[in-house]
Amino acid sequence: MATPFDRRILWVHWKGDAVAETSITQMGQSIKRDTPNVAGVVVKTSNGAAWQGDLGDKTALTVKGTDDIKRWVDDLGAQGLETHLWCVVTGNNIPVEAQLIVQACNVAGVKSMVLDVEGGAAYFGGRQAEDARNLITRVRSGISSDFHLGLNLDARGSHPASIHVQEWIPYVQSLHPMVYHWEFGGGRNGPDAYLDDAFGVLVRYGLPIVPMLQTYPNPTNPVNPIPEEEVYKAGEYSFNKGAVGITLFRYGRESSAAAALAGTRRIDAKKQRTLAQPVTRLFRTTAASLRLRSQPTTQNTAVITVLATGTQVEGNSESRTEADSYVWWKINQGWAAQERIDKTQSLMVEITPNAPPYGLVTLSNTPDNGGDGPSDPVIQQKSFRVVTNSLNVRSQPELQSQYLLPISLSRGDIITVDADAWVEKNGYIWWNHGPGWSAEYAVSSGVRLMEDLTPEIPRKDPLPTDNPDGTPTPDPTPTPEPTVPNKLFRVTAASLNVRATPGISQSTVGSLKANAEITVKADAWRELDNYVWWQHGQGWSAERTIDGRTIFMQDLTPNVPRVNPDAPTTPTPTPTPTPTPVEGFDPIPAGTIRFQVVALGIRVRSAPDTSAPQVGTLIQGTWLNIDTKAAGVRAEADGYVWWRHATGWSAERSIDGRTVFMLDVGSLPMLGTLLQRLPVRIEDTDWIQYYGNTGFAYRNGRANSYPAFSQGLHSGLDFGKFTSRRDDPSVFAAVNGLFDGKGSKYGPNRVDVRVGNYRIIYGHIGKPASLPRNQPVTPDSVMGTVEFSQIHLHFEIRYKETYIINPLLMMPQNLVEQFIGKFPPSETEFVKTGNWNQWLKPFDQPIIRLGGEVVGPTA
Numbered sequence: 001m002a003t004p005f006d007r008r009i010l011w012v013h014w015k016g017d018a019v020a021e022t023s024i025t026q027m028g029q030s031i032k033r034d035t036p037n038v039a040g041v042v043v044k045t046s047n048g049a050a051w052q053g054d055l056g057d058k059t060a061l062t063v064k065g066t067d068d069i070k071r072w073v074d075d076l077g078a079q080g081l082e083t084h085l086w087c088v089v090t091g092n093n094i095p096v097e098a099q100l101i102v103q104a105c106n107v108a109g110v111k112s113m114v115l116d117v118e119g120g121a122a123y124f125g126g127r128q129a130e131d132a133r134n135l136i137t138r139v140r141s142g143i144s145s146d147f148h149l150g151l152n153l154d155a156r157g158s159h160p161a162s163i164h165v166q167e168w169i170p171y172v173q174s175l176h177p178m179v180y181h182w183e184f185g186g187g188r189n190g191p192d193a194y195l196d197d198a199f200g201v202l203v204r205y206g207l208p209i210v211p212m213l214q215t216y217p218n219p220t221n222p223v224n225p226i227p228e229e230e231v232y233k234a235g236e237y238s239f240n241k242g243a244v245g246i247t248l249f250r251y252g253r254e255s256s257a258a259a260a261l262a263g264t265r266r267i268d269a270k271k272q273r274t275l276a277q278p279v280t281r282l283f284r285t286t287a288a289s290l291r292l293r294s295q296p297t298t299q300n301t302a303v304i305t306v307l308a309t310g311t312q313v314e315g316n317s318e319s320r321t322e323a324d325s326y327v328w329w330k331i332n333q334g335w336a337a338q339e340r341i342d343k344t345q346s347l348m349v350e351i352t353p354n355a356p357p358y359g360l361v362t363l364s365n366t367p368d369n370g371g372d373g374p375s376d377p378v379i380q381q382k383s384f385r386v387v388t389n390s391l392n393v394r395s396q397p398e399l400q401s402q403y404l405l406p407i408s409l410s411r412g413d414i415i416t417v418d419a420d421a422w423v424e425k426n427g428y429i430w431w432n433h434g435p436g437w438s439a440e441y442a443v444s445s446g447v448r449l450m451e452d453l454t455p456e457i458p459r460k461d462p463l464p465t466d467n468p469d470g471t472p473t474p475d476p477t478p479t480p481e482p483t484v485p486n487k488l489f490r491v492t493a494a495s496l497n498v499r500a501t502p503g504i505s506q507s508t509v510g511s512l513k514a515n516a517e518i519t520v521k522a523d524a525w526r527e528l529d530n531y532v533w534w535q536h537g538q539g540w541s542a543e544r545t546i547d548g549r550t551i552f553m554q555d556l557t558p559n560v561p562r563v564n565p566d567a568p569t570t571p572t573p574t575p576t577p578t579p580t581p582v583e584g585f586d587p588i589p590a591g592t593i594r595f596q597v598v599a600l601g602i603r604v605r606s607a608p609d610t611s612a613p614q615v616g617t618l619i620q621g622t623w624l625n626i627d628t629k630a631a632g633v634r635a636e637a638d639g640y641v642w643w644r645h646a647t648g649w650s651a652e653r654s655i656d657g658r659t660v661f662m663l664d665v666g667s668l669p670m671l672g673t674l675l676q677r678l679p680v681r682i683e684d685t686d687w688i689q690y691y692g693n694t695g696f697a698y699r700n701g702r703a704n705s706y707p708a709f710s711q712g713l714h715s716g717l718d719f720g721k722f723t724s725r726r727d728d729p730s731v732f733a734a735v736n737g738l739f740d741g742k743g744s745k746y747g748p749n750r751v752d753v754r755v756g757n758y759r760i761i762y763g764h765i766g767k768p769a770s771l772p773r774n775q776p777v778t779p780d781s782v783m784g785t786v787e788f789s790q791i792h793l794h795f796e797i798r799y800k801e802t803y804i805i806n807p808l809l810m811m812p813q814n815l816v817e818q819f820i821g822k823f824p825p826s827e828t829e830f831v832k833t834g835n836w837n838q839w840l841k842p843f844d845q846p847i848i849r850l851g852g853e854v855v856g857p858t859a
Contacts, residue, residue, distance in 0.1 A: 003174050004111040004148050005210045005245030007269045008039040009235070010084060012212065012250040015044065015052060016061025019252035023060045024072055028079030031251070034261045037269065040082030042114060042247055043072050045104040048090035049097045066107050073109035086114040086152065091127040094135045099414070102142035105149075106383070106416045114150040114176055114247075115139075119162040130756075132167035140171045141393065141433060142415050144381065152176040152212060155198040156184075166494065170515050175202050176247065180214040181234060182226050187218040191234035193351065197284070199241050200349025208244040215248045215264070216255040225254055231263025240273060280314045283329065283338065283348040290347050296321045296328035296335040304334040312351070322508060325497075341497060341508050380419045380457050384431065384440060384450035386411055387591065389666045391449050392673065395488075395517060395556070397423050397430035397437040408669075409438060414453070420460035447589060484521045487560050489534065489543060489553040491516045492776050496552050502526045502533035502540045509539050517556070523563035544780075554736060554778040558677050559814075591629045595643070595652065595662040596846065597622040598803065600853050602661045608635035608642035608649045615648045620711075620855050621839060621846030624650075624662065663803065663847060669756055674810035675734045676779035678818065679762065679795050680719040680786060684729035688823045689718035689792075690830070691806045692845030693838075693856050698831040701858060712854040713846070715804045716761070716796035717819075721786050728785035731765050731793050736778055739771040746794050751783050759801065763794035804848035831857045 011031060013019070021027040031038055044052045045063050053062035062068055073083045085104055090097065105113045117132075119125040124132075139149070151168050153160060155177040177198035181191040195211060202209055213234045217225050231248075238246050248264060249255075290307040307313065313336065315329030322328070326337040329348075339346045391409040409415070415433040422431050428439040431450075441448040491512045498510040512518065524535040531542040534553075543553045597618045604616035618624075624645050626633055635642045640651040643662075653660045665671070678685075689696055697706055697714040706712050721729060737755035744750070746763025753760040762768075766787020771777070786793050797805045808816055820842060830840045836857035839845050846855065853859075 003208050003210070003244055004082075004084065005150075005174060005208070005247075008082075008245040009035075009037055009264065009267060009269050010040050010042050010082070010245070010247045011035070011038055011256070012042045012086065012247050013044060014250050014252065015055075016058030017056070018250070018255070019061070021061075022058065024075035025079065027061070027251075028076050028081050031081065032079055034256075035264045037265060037267065038081075038248075039269075040084060040111070041072075041076060041251070042084040042086050043069070044087065045069060045085050045113075046087040046097070046100045048088060049093035049100065051100065052087075066103050069104055069107045069110065073107065077109065082111050083109060084112045084114065085110055086116055088116045088118075089124055089135065090122070091124050091131045091135060094131065094138065095410070095412075098135055098138035098142070101139050102414060102416075105139075105143045105147055106381075106414075112148040112150060112174075114152045115168070115172070116152040117163045117168065118154055119159055124163050127164070129164040129167050132164040136168055136171045138413065141409055142413060144416055144418065145421075145432065148173050150174040150176050150210065152178065154178050155201045160201065166514070169205050169207070170513065172207070174208045174210050174244070175205065176210045176212050177202060178249075179211045179234070179238075180216075180249070182214050182218055182230055183216075190230065191237055195234070195237055195241055196282075196351030197349060200284070200351055201346070203350075209242065210245045210247060211238045211243055212247045212249050213238065215260040216250060217257075225257035225259045226263075228259040228263040228266075231260050232266045235264070235267035235269075239267075239269065245269065279317060281317050281329065281350060281352045283313050283315060283331075283336070284351050285309055285311045285313070285336075285348050287347040290336060292331070292334035292336055294334055296323045296326075296330075296337075298324045298326070307336070313348070341511070380460070381416050381454075382419050382431075382457050382459075383414055383416050383453040385453055386413045386415075386449065387451050388449045389593070389664070390669070390671070391438050393436040393438050395436050397425045397428075397432075397439075399426045399428075415450075418460075419457055422459055484523050484563055485560050486519050486557075487522050487534075487562075488556040489518050489520065490556055491518075491541075491552065492554050492778065493552045496541050498536075498539040498541050500539055502528045502531075502535075504529045504531070506540075512538075512541060518553075521563075522560055523565045525562055525565065548780060548782040551776065551778045551781055555780055558779055591627060592666075593626045593628055593643075593664055594666045595624040595626065596665050597624075597661065598663045598847050598849055599661040600855065602650050604645075604648040604650050606648055608637045608640075608644075608651075610638045610640070612649070618650060620849075621844075623844065665809070665847075668799070668805070668809070669758075671809060672812055674755060674758065674797070675807070675812070675815060676736070677732060677734050678719075678815055679732050679734040679783075680729055680793055682818050682822055684721070684786070685719045685822070686722045687718075687720040687792075688819070689714060689720070690825060690842055690845075691715070691717055691808065692848075693830045693840070695828055695831055698857055707854045707858070709851055710804060710848050711846075711852045712856055712858040713848055715848055716763075716794050717807045718792045718794055719786065720792035723791055728766055728787050730782050731762055731784045731786060732779060733760070733777040733781040733783050734779050735760055736776070739769070739773060739775045739777055741773050742768060742770075748787075749784060753777055753783070757800045758805075759798040761794070761796040761798065763796065765793060798850065802850055804850060806843070806845050806847070808842055833857050 019027060021030055031041065043063065046052055047055060051064045053064035053068065069085070076083050087101055087104070101113065104110070117124050149172045151172040153163060153165065179191065179194050179198050181189060181194040184194055198211065199209060215226055215231055235246055285307050286309065288309055292304045292307065294302045294304060313331045315331045319330035320327065322341055325341055327339050327341060328335050328337055336348065338348045386409045389411050393408055415431070417431045417433045422429060424443065427443050429441055429443065430437045430439050438450070440450045491514055494514050496512040497508050498512060499506040500509050518536040520534045520536050526533045527546055530546050532544055532546060533540045533542055541553065544551045597620050599620060601617050601619050603614045604618060605612040606615050626643050626645055633644045636655060639655055641653055641655060642649050642651050650662065652662045692713050694714045697712065701707065701712050706714070733753055735753060735755050737753040737760065740752040740754045740759070742749065742751050743761065746761065749765050749768040750761060750763045751765070751768045762783045765784030768784045769782060795807060797807050797810060799805050825842060832840055839856065
């Protein structure tokens, strides 16, 4: 993997107050004079949600925005130096922090951005995995797909786990371990052992390694600079270990004193290093205890002894063996396991001196071609700002739900794309922006989802559309559809083995990382050793256990059935029926906020003022569409956020958000996409009960305690079967989420799944799933059955443990059509009386407040 750090030595710049120079140009001249082998500078741009310059800095060397970063690019470039960037990530204000990073990365001429992610209160300490995922996906969504991100971390001990390193790895292209050996060793130890450990820990991730080395004095003795020899040894040993490049922390005053400069000048990043394969390889144990066995297997083999954490052992360099899912080495006393083949567990790290870790491609061992090779033609870039509340990101420019990715863009997010990275499909203009595709606008209606911030830069056609004489190029002859359809899977395991043939005893030929997607033929599957296996480009991998209790890959195409591998002919595809519009299932127009009143009732006033005259009342369940493009529709006054609608002004919420009167339905996460399938197959469902103001709730709600928790309304969808049927249809999770145990209500059995702030409840089921809490489930995971005595599944969706949401709102239109198409509501489905004439359609039902006051016809 080529990187912007290949064969480069770079100085790290912290802030202007830390250097003696008074301008960028002067600093660049000093670097070129004192360390001519240095290729550039890594400049700090932000600290959390603040620009670095906001924390105090020399004006001439400050970074308070993108204009300052461009000055660094231009002024360093004039001295023949590259500009790379770095920032400290805290997660205290993720939207703002991500936006600063995105803006910095999008400055023309910047080579890379290194994210400094550390534990501790002043850094990323105490943050959760979802915080890391939220921040890095926002960043990656806003920058070019080929822009290089690095991860700067402390690789010692529990530090990688404390920052949730597994969340950052899929989105970065290099690892930058902090190896400050002079500080770590108290000014007594050399760099070898610390670099051995860093490489041994990080090699499992398969990314290029760029150590950040120390030039600053030991903080316990800041007067004496780090010795020249220590700077030189650290740089040389890094390249010998397989580093593609190095960075030096940091430039300025005592940190780049004469000794540090002399040591830096001696490091040769360009020379070819030829290293002989060592006869022995050294390892240090990291497991709490490590068993040595008589043979490289865990099956029926004697344990010779047990090694304690930190024990150093020697292994024969030719003894490496893969067996029973582990990598084994022959050492003096017996066989020791180094790690799992899928790299999900490490028991020893390699510390062999003067040798790259096993299997790591060493850039410094390959000849220097004298440059980076021919460059591709420059493609201009465009920028867009999201103008809708939430914008989906998809793996393909397709509207089908199976292509949805588990991330989305929010109003105000900015993405940068190549001007030719677009396509027109399904009636939309789509742009590819790194994680996937998002729609800019609808071609027919002109409704915009993203605002073009660079209208002066035209779209560049991906392919020529006209002949030289101006006549349209005829469409190519359509390629016949494959006789067997394709299916798409995404890896949900941390790492998934690829085997030469299906079977757990077959040889491993590689692995797939988490979130990797594979495309397979619908007939390329086998069931063997209690697993369902699929053949893909690299070999065979297991999708799940046959009973569906353990999932390794998520099926992104559940509507594409498996095809019998032994079928003599391909079944004739069934024509897709023309979708029937569903009344009430309307998309929210761009620029519109759709509120629903969730308080029992709220006042309508003549002005956004609690003392203004009351001119009406809105009851719970009332829908309001507000055009945000109109002038003067929003106000903040008297501690509330107000909106102007057709009859006056009403308060949405208190400014601090603690009291909510109206819910912005359009901003609900995964609206219309949460469910990837129906929880019970439509063909297995004989009858249903809708959500909300149903006849059953009106007649029997009090007997079933509906007033106590669901405001007297039916809180979910029921999927029922006739008692004459003796089979027990499966209940599927229908979502991607985490198993959350078994509940006490909705007997005889209930299980729950969490998806972000949503709780999905599966009630009245038989044979409930018994999974570890927080184990991932996919839409096809079996949660239980529609068992005989209760004859139905109660399917309920709760939001933030406060609201109960109509499940129809969380389904894509094709699932809504299936459900309502087979079970259209009868005239008596929703209750209408002499005193009640509301909530009479599937989609106009109110959002229920858990434990709120009774509403509707039973109130």
